[in-house]
Amino acid sequence: MNTRDAASHGTFHLAWSRPSGALTLRDWLAHLARTGRVATIDRPVALEHELAAIARRLDGTQAAFFTQPGGHDVPVVSGFMSRRAWIAEAMGVAEADLLARFRDAAGQPLASQEIPRAEAACQQVVHTSGIDLHALLPIPTHSEHDNGPYLTAGLVIARNPRTGVQNVSINRIQVHGPDRMAILLLPRHLHAFQKTAEEAGEALDVAIAIGVDPLTMLASQAISPIDSDELEIAGALHGAPLPVVRCVSHGVNVPAFAEIVIEGRILPNVREPEGPFGEFPKYYSAREAREVIEVTAVTHREKPIFHTIVPAEMEHLLLGAIPREASLLAHLQRSHPGVKDVHLSVGGVCRYHLWVQFDKKREGEAKNVILCAFGAHYDIKQVVVVDTDVDVHDPAEIEWAVATRFQADRDLVVIEGAQGSPLDPSTTVGQPEDAPPHLQGVSAKMGLDATRPVVYASHVFTRVRIPGQDTVDLDALVAADNTAFDAYLDGAHG
Ligand SMILES: Cc1cc2nc3c(=O)[nH]c(=O)nc-3n(C[C@H](O)[C@H](O)[C@H](O)COP(=O)(O)O)c2cc1C
Numbered sequence: 448m449n450t451r452d453a454a455s456h457g458t459f460h461l462a463w464s465r466p467s468g469a470l471t472l473r474d475w476l477a478h479l480a481r482t483g484r485v486a487t488i489d490r491p492v493a494l495e496h497e498l499a500a501i502a503r504r505l506d507g508t509q510a511a512f513f514t515q516p517g518g519h520d521v522p523v524v525s526g527f528m529s530r531r532a533w534i535a536e537a538m539g540v541a542e543a544d545l546l547a548r549f550r551d552a553a554g555q556p557l558a559s560q561e562i563p564r565a566e567a568a569c570q571q572v573v574h575t576s577g578i579d580l581h582a583l584l585p586i587p588t589h590s591e592h593d594n595g596p597y598l599t600a601g602l603v604i605a606r607n608p609r610t611g612v613q614n615v616s617i618n619r620i621q622v623h624g625p626d627r628m629a630i631l632l633l634p635r636h637l638h639a640f641q642k643t644a645e646e647a648g649e650a651l652d653v654a655i656a657i658g659v660d661p662l663t664m665l666a667s668q669a670i671s672p673i674d675s676d677e678l679e680i681a682g683a684l685h686g687a688p689l690p691v692v693r694c695v696s697h698g699v700n701v702p703a704f705a706e707i708v709i710e711g712r713i714l715p716n717v718r719e720p721e722g723p724f725g726e727f728p729k730y731y732s733a734r735e736a737r738e739v740i741e742v743t744a745v746t747h748r749e750k751p752i753f754h755t756i757v758p759a760e761m762e763h764l765l766l767g768a769i770p771r772e773a774s775l776l777a778h779l780q781r782s783h784p785g786v787k788d789v790h791l792s793v794g795g796v797c798r799y800h801l802w803v804q805f806d807k808k809r810e811g812e813a814k815n816v817i818l819c820a821f822g823a824h825y826d827i828k829q830v831v832v833v834d835t836d837v838d839v840h841d842p843a844e845i846e847w848a849v850a851t852r853f854q855a856d857r858d859l860v861v862i863e864g865a866q867g868s869p870l871d872p873s874t875t876v877g878q879p880e881d882a883p884p885h886l887q888g889v890s891a892k893m894g895l896d897a898t899r900p901v902v903y904a905s906h907v908f909t910r911v912r913i914p915g916q917d918t919v920d921l922d923a924l925v926a927a928d929n930t931a932f933d934a935y936l937d938g939a940h941g
Pocket residue numbers: 599600614615616617618619620631632633634635636637638667668669670671756763766767
């Protein structure tokens with residue numbers, strides 16, 4: 448992967464862009480508000496449950512903007528990227544081109560541009576002593592059995608201790624002391640950095656950037672190689688280098704336009720209890736010992752906005768879905784050029800169930816595609832492969848293909864005992880409650896080949912189509928009112 452310069456990037460028209468400067472959360476919220484997609488809750492709202500309950504009710508229809516959360520004067524926003532169409536709009540492409548655009552940006556990252564501290568909005572206000580996160584920020588408690596307030600929408604940024612290259616991820620972070628937090632590190636890049644630092648007996652510097660635009664949020668979820676800085680993918684999505692600034696208490700660079708930055712260090716050989724926490728599969732994660740962040744500084748804009756993601760809501764699901772779909776599509780197409788499109792279904796929590804549209808040329812190929820998908824990401828638990836006449840984004844079409852083109856004795860692939868998602872509760876059955884991490888998440892995989900035979904007799908697999916159904920001009924044909932209908936019935940009854 449090459450880091451390119453700005454000039455080599457295609458320009459995309461972003462409806463929410465300004466004449467100059469980086470695109471910020473505020474630009475996007477202003478755009479949503481102009482188009483009726485922000486609901487302002489201008490009354491006191493409790494941080495415990497009430498805020499999340501209201502945001503949930505608005506999920507997928509409007510972003511929720513709370514002006515008085517828990518007595519704080521820092522507003523909270525949630526749900527500003529809760530539809531595929533909004534995300535495509537943020538990227539400046541048609542919905543059908545979402546994955547291709549994301550893949551192009553991930554393949555052509557754009558180096559960030561470090562700016563002086565005096566110019567960085569996220570450092571307009573700096574706190575380095577006497578930090579009390581609960582006093583500074585409106586941090587919600589979301590679900591019924593959550594252990595307490597959590598940061599759910601922070602970009603966690605750290606440098607690889609071996610190479611110095613940065614990484615970005617979103618991690619749930621339980622705030623259990625004024626300047627102390629516990630973080631869930633699943634075995635990916637940040638986890639690898641922490642292990643390296645810990646083996647050397649050192650803390651790992653981290654920064655948590657809260658309140659960034661949808662494109663920077665999405666970039667954080669790219670499935671990219673370990674030494675790829677996702678802020679550079681954000682730059683590519685913006686079509687301009689991302690302005691970044693050095694933290695005030697250590698050497699990590701953060702988006703300069705973020706609303707709030709919490710700086711800290713993951714302590715070596717320290718673990719504290721975290722959870723339970725209501726997660727994206729719509730179940731709770733257990734209370735377990737987790738890595739601990741000690742906060743070293745908090746910086747923010749004047750009049751900052753705090754972003755919270757209500758777990759398992761569309762914002763959470765889509766953030767995971769789109770970058771994954773882009774990576775999965777690229778991965779499958781490398782070996783199987785007949786793969787046309789993919790979709791992670793909402794019912795499969797946008798992680799576990801993958802639908803693949805495939806132009807099959809030879810018998811058996813769909814099963815190879817299924818096996819390839821299982822290897823592409825451990826979260827994938829069920830794969831359905833359909834033909835190109837099936838809309839892979841429509842659950843009813845997928846079910847129709849399974850109902851009419853699939854036979855379980857012939858077209859089913861089952862793999863036992865593979866690694867799956869440790870957050871899928873069905874993987875815990877038969878396990879002791881305190882199973883160590885290396886035994887968690889063991890899962891079966893199921894693949895359904897719902898493609899029709901390449902060659903079939905007569906019309907047996909021909910989809911019924913009515914000639915003209917797509918081109919009928921209803922505006923021209925349907926009368927403006929039912930006068931003729933009423934007249935006929937009157938005549939019939941008279
Ligand atoms: C809202 C949200 C919360 C997430 N929480 C966690 C988490 O607590 N722990 C974790 O390891 N990954 C979590 N993820 C997934 C990671 O952020 C994601 O897999 C990321 O791409 C990992 O980056 P990396 O591969 O560069 O390490 C979350 C994702 C989202 C969208």
